[in-house]
Amino acid sequence: xxxxxxxxxxxxxxxxxxxxxxxxxxxxxxxxxxxxxxxxxxxxxxxxxxxxxxxxxxxxxxxxxxxxxxxxxxxxxxxxxxxxxxxxxxxxxxxxxxxxxxxxxxxxxxxxxxxxxxxxxxxxxxxxxxxxxxxxxxxxxxxxxxxxxxxxxxxxxxxxxxxxxxxxxxxxxxxxxxxxxxxxxxxxxxxxxxxxxxxxxxxxxxxxxxxxxxxxxxxxxxxxxxxxxxxxxxxxxxxxxxxxxxxxxxxxxxxxxxxxxxxxxxxxxxxxxxxxxxxxxxxxxxxxxxxxxxxxxxxxxxxxxxxxxxxxxxxxxxxxxxxxxxxxxxxxxxxxxxxxxxxxxxxxxxxxxxxxxxxxxxxxxxxxxxxxxxxxxxxxxxxxxxxxxxxxxxxxxxxxxxxxxxxxxxxxxxxxxxxxxxxxxxxxxxxxxxxxxxxxxxxxxxxxxxxxxxxxxxxxxxxxxxxxxxxxxxxxxxxxx
Amino acid sequence: xxxxxxxxxxxxxxxxxxxxxxxxxxxxxxxxxxxxxxxxxxxxxxxxxxxxxxxxxxxxxxxxxxxxxxxxxxxxxxxxxxxxxxxxxxxxxxxxxxxxxxxxxxxxxxxxxxxxxxxxxxxxxxxxxxxxxxxxxxxxxxxxxxxxxxxxxxxxxxxxxxxxxxxxxxxxxxxxxxxxxxxxxxxxxxxxxxxxxxxxxxxxxxxxxxxxxxxxxxxxxxxxxxxxxxxxxxxxxxxxxxxxxxxxxxxxxxxxxxxxxxxxxxxxxxxxxxxxxxxxxxxxxxxxxxxxxxxxxxxxxxxxxxxxxxxxxxxxxxxxxxxxxxxxxxxxxxxxxxxxxxxxxxxxxxxxxxxxxxxxxxxxxxxxxxxxxxxxxxxxxxxxxxxxxxxxxxxxxxxxxxxxxxxxxxxxxxxxxxxxxxxxxxxxxxxxxxxxxxxxxxxxxxxxxxxxxxxx
Numbered sequence: 001x002x003x004x005x006x007x008x009x010x011x012x013x014x015x016x017x018x019x020x021x022x023x024x025x026x027x028x029x030x031x032x033x034x035x036x037x038x039x040x041x042x043x044x045x046x047x048x049x050x051x052x053x054x055x056x057x058x059x060x061x062x063x064x065x066x067x068x069x070x071x072x073x074x075x076x077x078x079x080x081x082x083x084x085x086x087x088x089x090x091x092x093x094x095x096x097x098x099x100x101x102x103x104x105x106x107x108x109x110x111x112x113x114x115x116x117x118x119x120x121x122x123x124x125x126x127x128x129x130x131x132x133x134x135x136x137x138x139x140x141x142x143x144x145x146x147x148x149x150x151x152x153x154x155x156x157x158x159x160x161x162x163x164x165x166x167x168x169x170x171x172x173x174x175x176x177x178x179x180x181x182x183x184x185x186x187x188x189x190x191x192x193x194x195x196x197x198x199x200x201x202x203x204x205x206x207x208x209x210x211x212x213x214x215x216x217x218x219x220x221x222x223x224x225x226x227x228x229x230x231x232x233x234x235x236x237x238x239x240x241x242x243x244x245x246x247x248x249x250x251x252x253x254x255x256x257x258x259x260x261x262x263x264x265x266x267x268x269x270x271x272x273x274x275x276x277x278x279x280x281x282x283x284x285x286x287x288x289x290x291x292x293x294x295x296x297x298x299x300x301x302x303x304x305x306x307x308x309x310x311x312x313x314x315x316x317x318x319x320x321x322x323x324x325x326x327x328x329x330x331x332x333x334x335x336x337x338x339x340x341x342x343x344x345x346x347x348x349x350x351x352x353x354x355x356x357x358x359x360x361x362x363x364x365x366x367x368x369x370x371x372x373x374x375x376x377x378x379x380x381x382x383x384x385x386x387x388x389x390x391x392x393x394x395x396x397x398x399x400x401x402x403x404x405x406x407x408x409x410x411x412x413x414x415x416x417x418x419x420x421x422x423x424x425x426x427x428x429x430x431x432x433x434x435x436x437x438x439x440x441x442x443x444x445x446x447x448x449x450x451x452x453x454x455x456x457x458x459x460x461x462x463x464x465x466x467x468x469x470x471x472x473x474x475x476x477x478x479x480x481x
Numbered sequence: 482x483x484x485x486x487x488x489x490x491x492x493x494x495x496x497x498x499x500x501x502x503x504x505x506x507x508x509x510x511x512x513x514x515x516x517x518x519x520x521x522x523x524x525x526x527x528x529x530x531x532x533x534x535x536x537x538x539x540x541x542x543x544x545x546x547x548x549x550x551x552x553x554x555x556x557x558x559x560x561x562x563x564x565x566x567x568x569x570x571x572x573x574x575x576x577x578x579x580x581x582x583x584x585x586x587x588x589x590x591x592x593x594x595x596x597x598x599x600x601x602x603x604x605x606x607x608x609x610x611x612x613x614x615x616x617x618x619x620x621x622x623x624x625x626x627x628x629x630x631x632x633x634x635x636x637x638x639x640x641x642x643x644x645x646x647x648x649x650x651x652x653x654x655x656x657x658x659x660x661x662x663x664x665x666x667x668x669x670x671x672x673x674x675x676x677x678x679x680x681x682x683x684x685x686x687x688x689x690x691x692x693x694x695x696x697x698x699x700x701x702x703x704x705x706x707x708x709x710x711x712x713x714x715x716x717x718x719x720x721x722x723x724x725x726x727x728x729x730x731x732x733x734x735x736x737x738x739x740x741x742x743x744x745x746x747x748x749x750x751x752x753x754x755x756x757x758x759x760x761x762x763x764x765x766x767x768x769x770x771x772x773x774x775x776x777x778x779x780x781x782x783x784x785x786x787x788x789x790x791x792x793x794x795x796x797x798x799x800x801x802x803x804x805x806x807x808x809x810x811x812x813x814x815x816x817x818x819x820x821x822x823x824x825x826x827x828x829x830x831x832x833x834x835x836x837x838x839x840x841x842x843x844x845x846x847x848x849x850x851x852x853x854x855x856x857x858x859x860x861x862x863x864x865x866x867x868x869x870x871x872x873x874x875x876x877x878x879x880x881x882x883x884x885x886x887x888x889x890x891x892x893x894x895x896x897x898x899x900x901x902x903x904x905x906x907x908x909x910x911x912x913x914x915x916x917x918x919x920x921x922x923x924x925x926x927x928x929x930x931x932x933x934x935x936x937x
Contacts, residue, residue: 070536072853380842395857398827404852410867413839419850420864425857 058185157193260295279338282310293325335368511610585674640675740766779812
């Protein structure tokens with residue numbers, strides 16, 4: 001038991017690794033939010049008229065909304081006038097090759113473990129990096145362009161493919177969807193745009209890396225993924241931020257549109273700065289992610305590994321409109337110290353024979369609170385819909401909490417919905433069993449936690465699975481052999 | 482805007498009804514009841530009549546039920562016939578201490594005390610509050626007063642009578658106590674009933690509560706029961722709800738369990754227009770156990786909502802919940818169960834299950850099982866399913882020459898049996914089995930010896 005206690009205290013005192021600040025010249029607008037700021041952002045980005053209207057409409061709606069209070073979170077009041085809504089690295093974000101990139105920036109990515117250069121040759125991952133809301137580099141553009149795939153920053157897409165944006169922006173997450181989505185719609189500065197044409201199977205993993213660098217800024221990026229008929233794409237997203245005493249706001253929106261028989265796999269490894277062990281600082285992560293399976297037999301799958309952020313408020317959802325469409329949600333959420341997470345998913349079954357699976361694994365340690373909140377809704381017309389949900393919580397220590405709030409609404413007789421949830425700690429008998437077989441307590445805990453999360457980690461693409469495992473390993477340092 | 486306006490006016494109407502009749506309400510009522518009225522009506526006014534915007538009532542909108550105009554019996558109305566002769570609830574081999582309540586008032590013709598063990602008090606809450614206030618002053622409103630539910634506050638403001646049971650230390654009541662709540666009125670009626678059961682240390686009691694409507698008027702029945710289970714006490718409370726389609730039943734029960742005690746509850750909702758059951762169990766001592774079960778059958782446009790809250794405040798306790806619903810036609814069902822394990826309630830075992838069968842495409846089921854766990858050395862689980870009758874099982878039975886209708890009936894019966902088996906009074910178990918079978922066959926689920934025509 002002594003070992004176990006020591007281990008638990010190791011885990012609960014582990015500090016953040018990515019807390020460096022990159023000294024890069026940044027173009028920052030004054031803090032605060034009003035209509036002029038929205039106009040200024042739009043002007044700075046040379047946006048077409050419809051985009052400005054979209055933003056202003058969202059801003060006016062936002063003014064009428066209130067921050068949501070229903071989550072099982074203690075959110076200190078956020079002063080939205082104290083945040084900087086636009087900060088861009090000064091060196092122009094248009095690069096032809098990596099050589100032109102600010103070496104400091106490259107250094108940043110190296111520290112983050114994004115091997116842009118190596119990956120370019122070896123891993124074959126196309127990376128779009130978003131720093132303080134502005135896309136700074138996109139690799140592999142040419143290779144993708146040959147296939148007709150568009151993968152670029154959002155601003156670039158606005159200039160080059162305004163029709164696509166006009167058609168799909170706000171389709172999955174309307175401006176009025178919720179408080180943070182409205183805020184994002186008003187002030188988002190950049191993000192990624194991805195378009196997979198008919199019948200194309202994207203030959204490599206697409207990846208975006210988000211980083212908040214400037215103090216006092218909020219990051220508001222917007223990702224839009226459109227998968228045309230019979231296409232396939234696997235998309236990865238990673239996030240980090242420097243260590244600061246203040247709380248920074250991250251309110252992103254991700255929209256996915258899957259048409260007939262298209263498949264989109266969206267994986268996230270979220271490692272924003274979680275605050276120090278006394279709960280000071282850290283990112284407030286209020287994210288709206290939603291995918292719409294518009295076409296028949298389409299599939300959207302969300303996989304997330306959440307280890308960072310002081311507060312996480314995030315519900316990647318699937319709206320299953322097309323008949324036979326499939327939604328998946330796999331999540332590992334680890335909270336430590338004073339972190340709070342209220343995360344889960346919504347599966348809205350509208351089409352016939354739609355299927356969804358939810359696997360959520362929560363791990364709480366320290367003084368943290370970890371909640372799963374999910375909705376499975378079967379509309380009366382969604383005959384033969386099928387859902388299976390499994391939510392497990394693991395508690396490490398007696399001062400943390402694990403909570404489950406599933407909502408199940410079924411509107412017809414041919415659908416089957418199942419939900420199960422368990423809460424447990426690592427059993428002394430399990431440790432004993434391992435000890436008996438010559439496995440140290442440390443290794444045993446590592447094995448059990450790894451095994452516990454494996455079901456979800458296995459769903460991650462190779463490159464990410466390695467990183468995710470590393471992240472969990474850092475959080476549980478000393479235990480993963 | 483009109484909706485908001487109506488909400489205000491309905492709530493206001495009840496508040497002003499209270500203000501106008503304050504003296505009548507206080508008249509003849511014990512100060513123990515009267516002193517909590519004012520606070521409660523204020524608390525009710527704060528939230529008002531809940532609709533889906535109020536999270537706890539997300540799936541049950543009470544507003545339409547309150548739209549109708551109801552008469553309230555603020556004073557006891559006499560002139561009722563002898564109920565013992567008219568209402569015969571004759572369950573074979575079930576011998577009970579039988580008492581009646583009419584429209585929330587304890588019926589004066591009851592004479593149950595004769596056969597009860599010495600020291601046991603069973604009677605009218607109003608009367609005992611006046612005559613022996615020391616028996617209930619430490620218990621009345623001690624649990625319900627902590628509730629945020631506006632319907633409980635409304636009850637506390639208007640309640641004048643109900644039943645009161647006090648079982649002294651170590652007393653064992655062999656025969657179950659049967660409470661029959663009747664609703665009878667020629668015009669629409671809002672009935673308020675307040676009950677209190679105090680089972681002191683080491684005592685044992687089984688209580689069976691049967692709800693019936695006798696006339697076809699619309700009823701709004703708002704009942705609150707508080708049950709105190711003392712150390713080492715064994716308490717069973719079973720409720721059978723059998724109201725007609727024009728009735729709205731709001732039934733809130735609060736249970737507080739002391740050390741080493743045991744509680745079994747069963748709520749069988751056979752029939753009713755809108756039924757909302759609030760149930761809260763608080764573990765106030767370690768090593769106690771609660772088994773909370775419920776089953777409901779709905780058809781037409783009926784609605785049943787079971788809302789449970791299990792508060793594990795002390796370590797080493799066990800709670801088990803099984804709730805089942807069978808829904809047909811356009812009926813809707815809801816289940817919201819919450820288990821809260823407090824920080825120091827280690828070694829808690831808490832289990833919860835909600836299974837539902839939908840028989841028609843227009844039936845809806847909404848379920849919200851929740852776990853809030855703040856201690857680590859616990860075993861907690863919840864599960865919820867919504868589905869239909871297992872086609873393979875049906876095929877198995879049909880392959881053996883059983884007609885489809887009969888086979889479906891058997892399977893539904895089997896589905897319900899798990900809950901029925903938890904009932905600790907054997908003759909009652911058989912009777913409920915029988916009632917369920919009748920209910921599933923579509924017959925009026927009336928006990929066959931009962932002369933009264935329940936207008937189901």
